[in-house]
Amino acid sequence: MLSIETRERLVRGYERTHNAKMIAQAYGVSEREVYKLAAQMRETGSVEPRTGNCGRKPKLSEEDLKRVDKAIQAQPDITFGELIRNLELDISESRLGRIVREKLGYSLKKKVIH
Numbered sequence: 001m002l003s004i005e006t007r008e009r010l011v012r013g014y015e016r017t018h019n020a021k022m023i024a025q026a027y028g029v030s031e032r033e034v035y036k037l038a039a040q041m042r043e044t045g046s047v048e049p050r051t052g053n054c055g056r057k058p059k060l061s062e063e064d065l066k067r068v069d070k071a072i073q074a075q076p077d078i079t080f081g082e083l084i085r086n087l088e089l090d091i092s093e094s095r096l097g098r099i100v101r102e103k104l105g106y107s108l109k110k111k112v113i114h
Contacts, residue, residue, distance in 0.1 A: 007047035
């Protein structure tokens with residue numbers, strides 16, 4: 001990852017010369033990186049690394065997580081299928097299981113039917 005100072009020098013060099021290949025070789029980056037940083041400077045006025053607010057959005061909101069947590073506390077042996085139906089969640093059982101383990105910290109115990 002390039003420092004902000006290096007990014008700024010890279011963009012200034014490109015703006016002076018308009019020779020991405022020469023600038024890329026001088027700084028040891030790809031031409032694509034030069035073009036990308038120049039475009040980012042034009043669009044945003046900054047060459048700071050972009051924040052991580054891209055990518056897939058969470059399947060469950062914070063509110064949904066709280067509702068799931070309350071339901072599990074109220075009925076510890078509830079199944080994922082029951083949670084999905086009762087709380088009207090649009091999520092698969094396997095994904096809900098992963099979220100319950102990773103985000104809420106629950107371990108799973110299978111429901112035993114006699």
